[in-house]
Amino acid sequence: MSRQALMRLAHFSLAVLLVAFGFAASATEIPLSERKSGYEFMGPQSRAMQDDDTANPGMLSVFDGEALWNAKTGATNQSCAGCHGDATQSMKGAAARYPAFNASRGRPLDLEGQINLCRADRQQASPFAYESRELLALTAYVARQSRGMPIEPTIDARTQPFLDAGRAIFDLRQGQLNLSCAQCHDDQWGQRLAGTVIPQGHPTGYPQYRLEWQSLGSLQRRLRNCLVGMRAEPYAVGAPEYVDLTLFLMWRARGMKFEAPAVRP
Amino acid sequence: MRPIFIAFVLGSVFTAPALAQETRPEIVGDAIPQPLVAIRGDPVRGRAIVVDRQVGLCLLCHSGPFPEQRLQGTLAPELAGAGRRWSEGQLRLRIVDAAKANPATIMPPYYRTDGLVRVASAYRGKTLLTAQQIEDVVAFLMTLRD
Numbered sequence: 001m002s003r004q005a006l007m008r009l010a011h012f013s014l015a016v017l018l019v020a021f022g023f024a025a026s027a028t029e030i031p032l033s034e035r036k037s038g039y040e041f042m043g044p045q046s047r048a049m050q051d052d053d054t055a056n057p058g059m060l061s062v063f064d065g066e067a068l069w070n071a072k073t074g075a076t077n078q079s080c081a082g083c084h085g086d087a088t089q090s091m092k093g094a095a096a097r098y099p100a101f102n103a104s105r106g107r108p109l110d111l112e113g114q115i116n117l118c119r120a121d122r123q124q125a126s127p128f129a130y131e132s133r134e135l136l137a138l139t140a141y142v143a144r145q146s147r148g149m150p151i152e153p154t155i156d157a158r159t160q161p162f163l164d165a166g167r168a169i170f171d172l173r174q175g176q177l178n179l180s181c182a183q184c185h186d187d188q189w190g191q192r193l194a195g196t197v198i199p200q201g202h203p204t205g206y207p208q209y210r211l212e213w214q215s216l217g218s219l220q221r222r223l224r225n226c227l228v229g230m231r232a233e234p235y236a237v238g239a240p241e242y243v244d245l246t247l248f249l250m251w252r253a254r255g256m257k258f259e260a261p262a263v264r265p
Numbered sequence: 266m267r268p269i270f271i272a273f274v275l276g277s278v279f280t281a282p283a284l285a286q287e288t289r290p291e292i293v294g295d296a297i298p299q300p301l302v303a304i305r306g307d308p309v310r311g312r313a314i315v316v317d318r319q320v321g322l323c324l325l326c327h328s329g330p331f332p333e334q335r336l337q338g339t340l341a342p343e344l345a346g347a348g349r350r351w352s353e354g355q356l357r358l359r360i361v362d363a364a365k366a367n368p369a370t371i372m373p374p375y376y377r378t379d380g381l382v383r384v385a386s387a388y389r390g391k392t393l394l395t396a397q398q399i400e401d402v403v404a405f406l407m408t409l410r411d
Contacts, residue, residue: 172382172383174381174382174383174384175381175383175385175388176381176384176388176391176393177322177373178374188340188371191338191340192336192337192338192339192340193326193338193340194318194324194325194336194338195336195337227385228385232385233383233384234385
């Protein structure tokens with residue numbers, strides 16, 4: 001064998017080794033072109049329910065949120081509309097960019113966090129509890145204004161560390177079952193976990209109406225469900241880890257269509 | 266890389282509520298030849314553990330000869346024939362800690378508490394199954410000959 005051929009062989013073996021180890025150590029990311037929203041894993045009935053505003057149960061919260069948007073409240077007696085005007089214009093695309101960096105907090109906030117910040121600082125009213133009817137409704141109303149738009153959180157020097165922290169959580173084997181998010185959502189999507197098809201885990205439609213919940217719920221609630229299933233300790237309600245994880249998930253879903261309020265089984 | 270088939274003794278598994286008559290699971294090759302408890306495994310109880318979605322959790326990932334169970338998983342091999350493919354000791358090792366046979370496995374360790382992180386408080390320091398339950402499951406798997 002020529003010297004050159006030997007070198008080529010050596011390089012090739014090294015590459016094979018690296019690939020083999022890379023795959024053993026961590027899950028494989030889904031190629032961008034193969035990503036699928038949870039919508040695509042649903043049957044025609046659930047899809048039709050999501051697509052038709054008169055059938056989508058999440059729309060009730062959106063209307064609820066519209067009323068809250070226009071209601072004056074807090075020490076300033078200001079409404080959201082008082083500052084932001086017509087949400088169908090001012091909030092177009094906003095939800096698809098969240099979590100976004102907030103300079104005063106020195107970290108990214110998710111949409112719920114930003115809404116509560118406006119409520120506390122701008123309206124001088126007490127922030128809404130996570131998962132409360134009001135916070136879900138306002139979030140759903142703002143999120144609705146991004147329907148059909150591409151997801152595009154801003155990743156720059158300020159948000160990169162939080163994206164990395166979110167990715168680390170996604171890749172961490174945790175809980176009594178010793179599983180990572182990636183092992184299910186990157187490696188095993190499309191397979192059945194008992195009867196349930198494992199989706200890719202894209203946060204395209206939150207807040208979303210789950211038939212199992214019989215209510216609208218936030219992405220945090222969904223993430224808690226998966227953590228509980230892994231028998232891992234859920235992060236505290238409103239914990240920054242959820243925001244980091246959300247930032248990672250939104251980046252992972254970059255370019256996909258935002259579809260809140262989605263419907264899921 | 267972690268040592269795979271090196272025989273050694275699982276230490277901290279005994280942080281689980283330990284039964285007095287348990288023996289330490291000693292790995293020989295890719296098997297744990299000795300039962301974890303003196304009382305023989307009961308295949309009838311073992312079957313009930315395997316199909317229970319809260320206890321064994323096996324059917325989250327596996328399927329098997331359980332016609333009454335509508336919802337079975339597709340993440341792992343069929344359990345049918347497990348008792349023909351593997352010896353009792355090999356099956357015991359795979360239930361106790363499948364990572365000893367395959368470090369990259371997604372199969373949870375059923376009799377290990379060390380090396381796990383962020384375990385929910387209700388389960389912290391507890392193994393997924395007790396030693397007796399593992400013997401029951403192994404006894405059941407040994408009946409799956411075809």
